[in-house]
Amino acid sequence: MTSDYATLSPEQSVTEAIAKLRREAPDKETIYYSYVVDLGRKLIGFLSLKDLILARPEKRVEEIMHRDLIFAHVTDDQEDAARKIAKYDLIALPVVNGNNVLVGIITHDDAIDIINQEHTEDMEKFMAIAGSHETGVYMRTSSWQHFKNRCVWLVLLAALGLISGYIVQSFEGLLLQFAILATFMPMLADTGGNTGSQSATLVVRALAVREISPRDILRVLWREFKVGLPLVLLLAVLAFGRVIFFAGSASRPEGFSLSLIGLAVGVALGIQVLTATLIGSLLPLAAAKAKLDPAVVASPALTTIVDITGLFIFFTTAKFFLGI
């Protein structure tokens, strides 16, 4: 925010206003937008230099000024202010305090910087990188700082990953009997993580550009459900085919056909993909609802959570189908 802008008073004539801008121009960042303030510096209107140049010279500022102002409050999030500049194609946005007193402006170039900054922040939070999220400082940040930014979430997620380990361990008997199931663990985890990350990305992005808000939760879940169903069918059939055609030599007890195992893997993957889709869209919305940044609960956190649900789904489904 800068205080480097021109103000006009409502009683000035257009000629006087232009003369004032000409006097002040050498010191001002922009004279293309002027803000009209009353004696108490309350913001009451706005004029562009184009308006002034086109107006009849004897008109008074208050006769020609725009009273339907777009402005931001000092307490607003800077990203919201930047989005307003983008939405209304403004060169600058005035900022007022609680008493409507003009305290500064945010210019179009500030807005680009803010938006770039938020993009970097989103991407980095999305990938579980802590820290300050400045743009364009990758090479200048020290290795030690990079290490600190990255290790926090890696350690937290590895701790959360303990749960995956417990699940595998508790189904050890099943795995020893059907070693073939271990073959499908990576695919199940990856596909769940990928589907969930896709949903989370779309929802985080739609939240970021203010297309949706946490109130839309049911509409979003219904939408993801509709997209998830065909994905479930497609991926389940592929997983079934994979078992039938590529897993012939893996070890399994006598009397269990490949198609039964294929069915178990396919159904498990289907449930996993649908769950991942719903969790992937639900988590960012829940974070936004709790006034947290939606990006925080995205990809790596999501992958770890979806791994846990996925392994549980996988082994439970396998037990059910194999009747043990």
Next chain:
Amino acid sequence: MTSDYATLSPEQSVTEAIAKLRREAPDKETIYYSYVVDLGRKLIGFLSLKDLILARPEKRVEEIMHRDLIFAHVTDDQEDAARKIAKYDLIALPVVNGNNVLVGIITHDDAIDIINQEHTEDMEKFMAIAGSHETGVYMRTSSWQHFKNRCVWLVLLAALGLISGYIVQSFEGLLLQFAILATFMPMLADTGGNTGSQSATLVVRALAVREISPRDILRVLWREFKVGLPLVLLLAVLAFGRVIFFAGSASRPEGFSLSLIGLAVGVALGIQVLTATLIGSLLPLAAAKAKLDPAVVASPALTTIVDITGLFIFFTTAKFFLGI
């Protein structure tokens, strides 16, 4: 790009120029920047309305115009043009063809749209979503279109995941003997994926804001190596501790101590984290070098690749340490 801008000729006086802008202002999107062109419409200079208002009225345009122009070529990437507007805090950027003839301008609000658009595109490509990547159309896009955008990469990655399956299958004997190893597969895969994704995100973002280029490959690898080493130590020690403290009841043959298994898991995770860090930074740089979008080879593709290398590292290391 718009053709809705004002041009001046070099011989005009400041008074004539202002009069011309005043005449044309009602029809022009912006009159704050004017472009000076010769008789063949070649771009030779630039003047802001502020320059004109401050200049002595009898001066000629060519006496006061700026000749050190910032401009874009019609063949330039629109993102590069937008980044120029951001870098030099411009209200508009002129676009010329191969003969230096002015063919249009890109305004500051176009730039914000382009930057937002590219960010949506980056995020979506990053998360393996194909399609048109328009901003703000999540709810308006049909479920069927969403399905088509998402399934392409999911299927490709699931196919690539066949390789993970083969690796697990080929170490089946080891797994049957040491079921305890299966317990660590999810953590190994997730931690590798998370570390690799962090590196990829930082490199993709640094490439996007033009902080680095593919030529910096050795500097980037060296940097990632320096960040990777302490991560390796930290995570390997944690993995070792995890085996010692949390895996007591998992099945293993007589005569193999938990500390030996912990050592194997810790070393495997260490190698995996370092490999993932280097692959994560290398892949986006390689893509940029090959004139592909770096975002395409990022997170899910990376996770799948790192899973494959990780499983191979895991089982090979385990075999080595357990002497079988």
